[in-house]
Amino acid sequence: MKKLLTALALSAATVAPVFADEIPILRVGWMIPAEEAKYLMLKRPELFPDLGKKYKIEWSQFKGTSPMMQALRAGALDCSTMAPLSMAQAYLESGLESYIVAQHAHEETGYFSPYWAVKKDSPIKTAQDLRGKIVGTNAYGSGMYYQMILWLKQNGLDYKKDVKIVETGFPPSADAIRTGRVDTGPLVQPFALLAEEKGDLRPLFTLSEVQSPTVYSFEGCSKAYGDKNPEVVRLYVKDLQRAMTMLLEDRKLAVEVTAEVTRAPAAMLDKYLFTNKDFTHIATMKPDIDAIQQLLTLQSNAGFLAKPVDVSEFVREDIMAPLN
Template identity: 45%
Template sequence: MKRTFKRGVVAALALGAVSVGALLNSGAAFAQQTIKVGWTIPAEESKYWMMKRPQEFTSLGKTYNIEWVQFQGTAPMTQALAAGALDCATQSPLALAQGVVGGNLKAYVVAQHVFEKPGSFSVYWAVKDDSPIKTIADLKGKTLSINTLGSGIYGPMAILLKQAGLDASKDIKLVEVGFALSEEALRSGRVDSAVMNQPFAARMEAKGGTRKLFSLSQQQEGIVHILEACRADFVDKNPDLAKAYVRDLTSGMQKALANRDETLKVVNEVMKAPIPVLETYLLKENDFARDPGAAPNFDAIQKMLDVYVETGMLPKKVDVSAWKNPSVVAPIK
């Protein structure tokens, strides 16, 4: 009986150890769920908060983790999404559409970072104060900068030139100049008109000697510059994980807008831009607009995609409704 009792105790202890081990392993496996997320600079404050203040979020670091991967633009992230190397990433509407049309990428738009609205900052082309260029029509035969040839801002620009009687492919010369170098290119005379984005526009305006020629808002109100997209197969296979991520993105946007002083510090830590420079524009009227819940504006995105078809940047119409998963889209609380 003693031997039988001992064997029973040993078996019970062994079973208990296995059960505890299984629970620990399953808990560890859940805690180790990791999302690979692509990001870039600038204007992703919700992500910057998640990177630099993870303790402020409900699920991040508790039920899932993020492997942050930095890129220099949205197009490389589109390729990484299509290859399955990323689960979610910052995208421009054009880059995502090109991935869908040409790369067989299937993705959902789950959140939005920045857009334009009346009164907010709008990407614009500047000229020097003493330039003879007064209207868009005066750009004929001139050299303009663009951040990347084929970037999403080309479509609205081409439409505006067309309305002024110019063909963007024939009547002007476009040269590729990064936003950070646009001001220098303009002041040195390398280009006649330079495209400006924040924070570089604020820096240039503070120095004086330049003026705005035209902005993208003249072509369309509500232009969406960057959004957040996740691979459809990732979301479909991991709906709870995807929801946790979008919930934290929603919270990140709310934190960024509610605590500007802390956001200045967070952005400084990420971008290494001095706080006095960030102070001149970040989350002010001369900055891009942000939806308080990071909600995507699908109607505005559709209008942009139609412009890209019109200007030949997309070979066929793309229906944005295929990019929406109603159960996994900001805001999620």
């Protein structure tokens, strides 16, 4: 009997950690900017009762959506931030199948839209004035890069012949315009706000001229993971919605956690974050499937995609926001 009790005790001691390890782990990729719901989950996990109990998150930071698509394809991530074009290109070029599950940031009338600026006293007033000029972009191949090209094409310019495009990145873009390295360059928050306060630059065009509303980023999960673990994805999406609701109800909290993650001054973030000077945020985080389809159709017609993409192939409604 003693031997049996000892064996049972040892068995219980060894089984307990196994049960703990059976809490499913979701590997999530994130980046800066415009992922405030994730920032809150990352920095304040205690606000989410299911997180750590019903599922766990293993967070990994990336510099953009393209490398996250590669990580999803390699099986190193389960969910990550996506942009319409990066999702479609990953599907067409490498066969990555995924589901759109929640929307992070979009633009609509009355809210901030990324724009290309010129010097305040620049003679450049219209698209035609850009012929022979140098145009900056955040990064070759990014979603904003292709939207800029769409704007050029819509205004009758050949982006390969009529202008020269160079990379500036977002932080150095304003200085690149001021010093003449580029004639026009892209501004997003908070760099747009800083430039506006200085007053030496002015907008030339906004991406809302290409399409409005425009979806800039959303959360996606690999189809393989979503089909195998739909309940884990549902828990995650519900927590994203919970996070966004909290942030919309308490803008001070949004500024606080964003400052912690980005290390940007809270006073600066407070000037635009979750106001009409920022991207649009909605508590439901419901993806605008029609807007995503419209943008991909524009990009396909422009030759940026090898063939048309049907966004309905990336939808599984039982794991997509809004979820009750």
